[in-house]
Amino acid sequence: MYRDRTTTKASRWLATAAGLALTVLATVSAKAQDTIKVGILHSLSGTMAISETTLKDVVLMLIDEQNKKGGLLGKKLEAVVVDPASNWPLFAEKARELIDKDKVSVVFGCWTSVSRKSVLPVFKELNSVLFYPVQFEGEEGERNVFYTGAAPNQQAIPAVDYLMSADGGSVKRWVLEGTDYVYPRTTNKVLEAYLKQKGVADADIMINYTPFGFSDWQTEVSKIKAFGSAGKKTAVVSTVNGDANVPFYKELGNQGIKATDIPVMAFSVGEEELAGLDTKPLVGHLAAWNYFESIKTPANEAFIKEWHDFTKNPKRTTNDPMEAHYIGFNMWVQAVQKAGTTDPDKVIAALPGIKQANLTGGISEMLPNHYITKPVFIGEIRGDGQFNVVWKTKGLVPGDAWSPYLPGSKDLVADWVKLKCGNYNTVTKTCGGS
């Protein structure tokens, strides 16, 4: 029958195609033996492409640079780029493909916490190494993951401390405004516990959540305005994510809320997000990060120049997660050199204690809990979409895997060097396992 004939035809085509693909694969793997493969697991399409595409480019640049220095262990580095398309289950599939099929030695990837959670079982099962570059809610200590982004105590807590100080305006009333998902909810829980410990009354804390991609901020902003008119200095701590920030700031500007009246401290707004925005009405609003493009150090200037050369675009901005990949990548290179191999177990053992100069003039160190030490900066939005640093921590802050302010995690520590455990309970003296 007609239909059957097409099926056979199609399957014959399929077989030929598969054969061809196999031949190609074989050639690739023959060539692959003298390279070390580095996996890049960042979304290049879908909602998260706005943030993650840049991170793919920066890892490509770092690989390129390392190859110019003569590669690693006498071999060239080779990038394997996959596109998980902002689709969380696809992250796990693509991670498996990278480790199992492409045999990569290390993976740099993920942005959202849900994508990281989705790939965790894969990395555990296949025993590989993931570098995660984004600020997040903490409360995790995995053996296979190295967290180069900020834990809450490396971003949220110092930011709140700054707002409470005389320089930050001695804030007494707090709006915790966030997008409704795991990072803002956990961060706000940590912050709420911290504020209450500092003697802030319940009535002086307002917590609001909005959906992803929220665009009609009129009611929310007028709520903030009303909350701020109780005669006490008020500030907004914003964990609003991604696209929703632009209409949020536009509405703030429209309703005439100035940074001198009610400053907004953002944890997810960086140079990239401001690029799509007229920043003049926003001047003076704040952001807390571990890196700003405007920080003047020789290392940062060299990095920015290289980035512009690599992307052939002198206007491309740099941001905090890019620096995290810079630190993470160089730490991994050092660890491989120290271990003399890319074997995951040996690299994981070699990583804690590795020191790497960051771009803002300090030396970051990989800690036994797989977090790193970072400086914390408070930046103010400038008219040109960059940030002015108005405050920074003295020295570097070590990242906490488990928050001491949450009842569920205050007794937990992660230590993969002495305790060999990611959630050791210091009271019961047992390892929770996974």
Add this chain to the structure above:
Amino acid sequence: MPPSRIQNMIRRTEAIMVQKEPEPRSVNTGMDHVSFREFAMRLCRACIVVLLLVFAFASSYGTAHAESFDEALAHFTADDFDETITGINEIVASGNPRAEPIIRALKDGHLMFSAEKKAVYIQDDSGKLTDAATGQPITGDAPADVDTVRLSNRVRGSIDAALGGLTLLSSDPAKRMSAAEAVFKSRDASVLPTLEAAIAKEQDASVKRVLLQARAAITLSSDTASDADKLAAVEIIGNRGDQDALGLLSSLPSNSSPAVAEAAAAAVAAIQKRLILWDTVQNAWYGLSLGSVLLLAAIGLAITFGVMGVINMAHGEMVMIGAYVTFVVQDTIRDSYPRLFDYSLAIAIPLAFVVAGCVGILVERTIIRFLYGRPLETLLATWGLSLILQQAVRTMFGPNNREVGNPSFMSGAFDLGGITITYNRLWIICFALAVFVALLGLLRYTRFGLEMRAVTQNRPMAASMGIRTARIDALTFGLGSGIAGMAGVALSQIDNVSPNLGQGYIIDSFMVVVFGGVGNLWGTLVGSFLLGIANKFLEPVAGAVLGKIAILVLIILFIQKRPRGMFALKGRAVEA
């Protein structure tokens, strides 16, 4: 001469006096004990000291002023927020006429300093530097280490307070108004004399009211004012009746007398009562505004889905295309004809209609016309198409948000009673209604509208009357898409212009069309405004997330009861 040097001089003369202290006693004891010559000499010496002092003061007064001003300026070169604030206060205290331009430049980020040369400059828009102290252009090259004096919110607070004090007597009423508002906020008692002078001189009633409010604010936060003054102040502030007044009255110093506290509490209660009323009005306004956005997003879909019955999942992407057309238009204007910027939207609207309309016609001709009567396939095909369009835009323009500016007539806000109305929202409501009326007119009074209605009502009959139904289908789909494109122009003013723009509106659009009644434009109008207002009244109570869920649940319940929406189309067309 710096004040410290004058102080030294006084100290030295005092020392001379003290040295001679034992002798006056002998003067008192009588002339005969002291020779007249000695007395004369002492008198002479005292005279010289006095003269010297007078001379020193006279000669140094002018320079002392200038030097304290220069010293105040030098604080700006320290690159330290505390020093900058000291500098602002000292410059204001100096009374120098350059104070206002310098502090204004500081506010605008035009005040520059060179740490090496210990000099402060003002930079104009073209990047030229003038000496801050003299206002003269600098000679020779600018120092290499010139940098902007950095600001923080604390510094900005000091700047606003200082500018308020400095511009209270300005000749421009708008400046006086903002100065009075700044003093109201800063409650700085040191500007009280200037404030009194300003109140005495003020002719403009509205400015005078704010000036009096500013004085009342200072009185309320002072410790020395009498209760009678404070009670009068509470009344003035109470009459202001906005949220700032509420903040001020609810944070009175704890040592206020019971009478004042009672009056303040009564005023707070009165303001709150008034604000609750205005809150309702404001929610209704926000609802109208959200409704107009929903109407804009849905009205194109009311044509493609409502009239033609095509489940067009790529509808949101047509909106996105319109927004990107706006970006391209603005980008071209910025580069080549910056003076036309305020007209950019007027240019973008027809262009967006044409571009999105053409894309719509293309889609209809190449994909949708093969799928008429197969809703599931149409749904999947258009959904795939939406992904293709998104990724195409992402490849062409990059994944990042693109900046679309508001023309000047759409920026800012005005106060109407107790609510703030932003111009961009107001214009979007007008635009949405205009599009609606135009579309209604098109359907009713034009030949194309007639043919379109004929085809949707009875296709075979329309065809037999000589209407080319295929062409009408393509044009109708193009019309729906073109309207979505125009909506994109409006939405670019309040939302991100990114490849994901359309996704946020597709669900809302279907919601409105289904709720309003498929195939009925009036249903779409009423539906969008009803949903908008319901949403905005639910949001303050339930929060944004729960509010949205509640709306969806309500719609589901409503559809159970009336499956065809609010305004169901009756007749044979529905059965077909």
